[in-house]
Amino acid sequence: MGDEVHGALAMKAPLLTLRAAGLRHGRRVVLDGVDLELQRGERLALVGANGAGKTSLLLLLHGLAEVTGRRELHALEPEGREPRIAMSFQRPFLLDLTVRRNVLLGLWLQRVPRAERAVRCAQALERAGLATLAGRRARELSGGQQQRLALARAWALRPDLLLLDEPTANLDPTAKREVEALIASFAHDGITVVMATHNLGQAKRLATRVAYLEAGRLVAALPVDHFFDGGGLPDAAHRFLRGELPWPT
Amino acid sequence: MSSLGASVATAFELVLGADTRLAQTVLLSLQVSGTATLVGSALGLVAGAWLATTRFAGQRVVVALLNTLLALPSVVVGLLVYLLLSRAGPLGELGLLFTPAAMVVAQSILVVPLVTALARRLVIDALAEGGDQLRSLGAGSLALALVLLVHQRFGALTVVLTAFGRAIAEVGAVMIVGGNIDGVTRVMTTTIALETSKGDLPLALALGIVLLAVVGLLNALVALAQSRSTLPREALA
Numbered sequence: 001m002g003d004e005v006h007g008a009l010a011m012k013a014p015l016l017t018l019r020a021a022g023l024r025h026g027r028r029v030v031l032d033g034v035d036l037e038l039q040r041g042e043r044l045a046l047v048g049a050n051g052a053g054k055t056s057l058l059l060l061l062h063g064l065a066e067v068t069g070r071r072e073l074h075a076l077e078p079e080g081r082e083p084r085i086a087m088s089f090q091r092p093f094l095l096d097l098t099v100r101r102n103v104l105l106g107l108w109l110q111r112v113p114r115a116e117r118a119v120r121c122a123q124a125l126e127r128a129g130l131a132t133l134a135g136r137r138a139r140e141l142s143g144g145q146q147q148r149l150a151l152a153r154a155w156a157l158r159p160d161l162l163l164l165d166e167p168t169a170n171l172d173p174t175a176k177r178e179v180e181a182l183i184a185s186f187a188h189d190g191i192t193v194v195m196a197t198h199n200l201g202q203a204k205r206l207a208t209r210v211a212y213l214e215a216g217r218l219v220a221a222l223p224v225d226h227f228f229d230g231g232g233l234p235d236a237a238h239r240f241l242r243g244e245l246p247w248p249t
Numbered sequence: 250m251s252s253l254g255a256s257v258a259t260a261f262e263l264v265l266g267a268d269t270r271l272a273q274t275v276l277l278s279l280q281v282s283g284t285a286t287l288v289g290s291a292l293g294l295v296a297g298a299w300l301a302t303t304r305f306a307g308q309r310v311v312v313a314l315l316n317t318l319l320a321l322p323s324v325v326v327g328l329l330v331y332l333l334l335s336r337a338g339p340l341g342e343l344g345l346l347f348t349p350a351a352m353v354v355a356q357s358i359l360v361v362p363l364v365t366a367l368a369r370r371l372v373i374d375a376l377a378e379g380g381d382q383l384r385s386l387g388a389g390s391l392a393l394a395l396v397l398l399v400h401q402r403f404g405a406l407t408v409v410l411t412a413f414g415r416a417i418a419e420v421g422a423v424m425i426v427g428g429n430i431d432g433v434t435r436v437m438t439t440t441i442a443l444e445t446s447k448g449d450l451p452l453a454l455a456l457g458i459v460l461l462a463v464v465g466l467l468n469a470l471v472a473l474a475q476s477r478s479t480l481p482r483e484a485l486a
Contacts (some may be wrong), residue, residue: 089382093379097399097400153386220327
């Protein structure tokens with residue numbers, strides 16, 4: 001019981017904080033003045049029109065983009081280490097190698113010991129339902145299978161924070177369901193998930209909190225029920241929910 | 250016309266009869282250019298991939314210089330290597346001048362810019378597609394370069410074969426640093442130049458035929474490599 005209480009407290013601890021964070025591509029401001037605190041174990045959906053800055057925010061959260069302002073990773077409790085972060089992209093880049101080697105590559109890059117790599121790779125492929133396809137060339141897989149492979153590759157790194165950029169874009173309904181189920185199972189394990197999506201139904205199904213971005217600014221970040229109830233939403237987010245998408249500037 | 254016809258007929262007899270002198274020359278050419286290609290490709294592939302994945306001050310100047318070196322005349326390379334390896338040169342004590350090793354050095358220098366520039370372009374293309382994703386997995390510049398080279402291995406093979414074609418077909422550098430010594434440093438291209446100047450057209454033509462055959466074989470290998478990179482696995486089984 002004590003452990004459960006301790007675990008619950010740990011799951012509510014802050015994982016990553018952005019303060020007045022921004023991102024520039026040359027002279028163009030892509031993100032500006034973003035304040036966001038991620039709690040361990042939460043599932044945050046990022047919504048907004050194309051060009052609103054969802055992918056840029058994911059890159060910034062990962063640390064792949066040079067941030068202006070402050071980005072702070074909090075040490076995990078009780079582990080006492082920095083959180084591990086993995087990311088899956090809208091169009092997964094899979095090497096022209098077998099499915100198995102694509103997962104092993106990520107583990108090699110993270111300097112996981114050789115003996116452990118094979119075990120974690122097998123577990124990841126099993127979990128993503130790709131164990132029987134381990135010897136196939138990754139680029140021959142269907143779109144849904146490729147997305148599941150990218151998720152398996154990310155999950156094999158044992159992330160504490162999983163960033164997903166439109167993981168079900170361009171997938172058929174069956175593949176979409178399979179990928180959603182996989183994401184839900186990762187979240188159920190306690191992995192913090194931040195997911196950019198255009199699919200509001202998906203945000204409702206998977207997220208505990210929804211953040212709305214417009215023109216590089218974080219306009220609202222509310223618990224999922226409040227967001228879709230519309231109570232307390234800024235006008236811009238209301239218009240987005242009504243389908244009146246603002247053009248990116 | 251009859252002289253040309255007779256020369257061609259004699260040339261085919263030399264090729265089909267596996268003439269010893271012809272075979273020796275061809276073998277030395279393959280050894281020298283093959284070794285130079287391996288050395289130049291090892292350096293050029295890694296350098297090109299690294300240039301694509303890293304950023305440093307003065308990089309644009311380096312790339313501009315590299316692109317300029319693509320047009321490097323082989324006789325200039327031969328002259329520079331000659332100056333380095335001649336008795337009065339800084340590496341004269343090695344005694345490499347007029348040996349196959351000197352020819353390997355010259356041809357390696359000749360192919361390095363070509364391989365580097367092509368490998369850089371190859372990796373830049375792959376980088377645009379998957380750079381962020383590999384970095385998100387933890388890849389640094391060098392790991393990124395090596396992984397993308399593996400990913401683009403069929404393209405890299407095409408680059409290597411192109412470099413071999415450049416090496417085996419050049420004449421200026423090996424003529425200067427090899428000295429075209431019969432049985433020691435005489436390769437196909439230098440023999441063709443020499444025999445043509447002497448008027449011995451059959452041997453020159455026979456070597457020309459072999460050289461063309463080698464280049465033709467290279468093209469076939471390049472086409473095979475390219476088809477392997479695009480065909481589904483079942484088609485290759």
